[in-house]
């Protein structure tokens with residue numbers, strides 16, 4: 332039974348040079364109609380029982396105005412029974428004034444995740460962001476004033492022309508905000524983005540792999556120094572502030588996905604919704620779910636997912652839980668991957684746990700790959 336829901340808001344006020352998530356430029360879009368269809372999809376995909384986590388992501392949910400945000404929150408409150416667990420909204424710095432913040436707070440939102448990316452204004456501009464580092468301080472202060480305590484920020488490192496020094500400076504500024512949660516992702520140059528096109532023309536000056544690894548090392552060390560523990564490859568939190576919603580993904584549990592391009596996992600079926608707005612809204616207006624693709628996950632695939640998702644967490648995979656779930660031990664299903672990866676010093680087995688070593692965290696993809704296509 333799904334205990335979590337993800338809701339996608341595909342609108343943005345600007346398009347960043349690195350982003351390939353499902354989004355469109357806000358101006359001129361049928362936002363009100365989209366929100367209405369989203370409410371209808373909530374009814375169509377309604378689940379038994381209560382949800383422990385709700386995550387509204389995008390795109391940019393805070394590009395909605397206060398009235399639209401209130402409408403969206405009312406639909407969520409009406410159709411998604413919530414246990415009072417974790418209710419996150421993603422936000423762009425500079426988007427949230429007191430009015431919008433109060434709307435969110437009054438409807439039970441209790442976590443905000445700001446897309447900060449960097450504290451260097453020149454770098455921000457060069458990656459296509461429109462906010463300035465100053466906006467981060469204003470937004471975080473305003474959010475705290477309205478009573479939000481569980482606040483996270485996203486950073487991206489290994490950006491074009493970024494130096495280790497620059498990243499250290501961003502990290503220090505981020506940590507000086509004394510927030511309970513931080514995510515830091517290394518830049519992925521995705522096809523169809525501005526950066527991808529520049530890269531193909533040889534016009535994107537990216538840090539080397541060694542520099543990227545050095546930045547990741549700085550990240551891990553600095554977080555540790557500030558007492559913010561790493562609980563996943565890219566995620567760090569004070570004790571008790573780990574993102575429960577994201578843990579649902581890494582624990583390979585089920586969730587409902589709502590909105591254009593959202594994906595979900597219900598009753599052993601992984602599905603994705605139509606991405607383009609029209610294609611998404613049309614079936615919903617006819618009372619049909621907007622699924623474009625769905626797949627019955629086989630037991631073999633489920634076992635692979637259990638490994639490559641679970642190994643993202645620093646706590647790793649529980650051998651006991653694996654055996655209870657699948658009726659076979661990890662060792663009997665993946666003997667070769669375990670031997671090869673422990674042999675290379677990238678994986679370790681410690682009691683009930685199979686987890687990445689420190690070195691393994693730098694080479695996560697190589698480890699995950701070794702568990703794929705085995706069964």
Ligand SMILES: C[S@@+](CC[C@H](N)C(=O)[O-])C[C@H]1O[C@@H](n2cnc3c(N)ncnc32)[C@H](O)[C@@H]1O
Nearest residue numbers: 349350352389390391421446485516517518519
């Ligand atoms: C899809 S965005 C949505 C939230 C919000 N619109 C924003 O820009 O912050 C969520 C996060 O994904 C990360 N992200 C997006 N594209 C990325 C890329 N190509 N490489 C690394 N991280 C990326 C950013 O840190 C961003 O904050």
Ligand SMILES: C[S@@+](CC[C@H](N)C(=O)[O-])C[C@H]1O[C@@H](n2cnc3c(N)ncnc32)[C@H](O)[C@@H]1O
Nearest residue numbers: 337352388389444483485514574588592593594
């Ligand atoms: C990159 S993560 C950032 C999470 C953030 N660091 C935090 O701690 O809350 C969030 C992004 O992943 C994507 N995402 C998450 N769950 C999704 C789902 N079920 N379907 C589609 N996209 C999803 C959305 O684009 C969302 O903006």
Ligand code: SF4
Nearest residue numbers: 343346347350389390
């Ligand atoms: S990173 Fe966020 S703001 Fe930028 S285009 Fe992607 S979803 Fe929109």
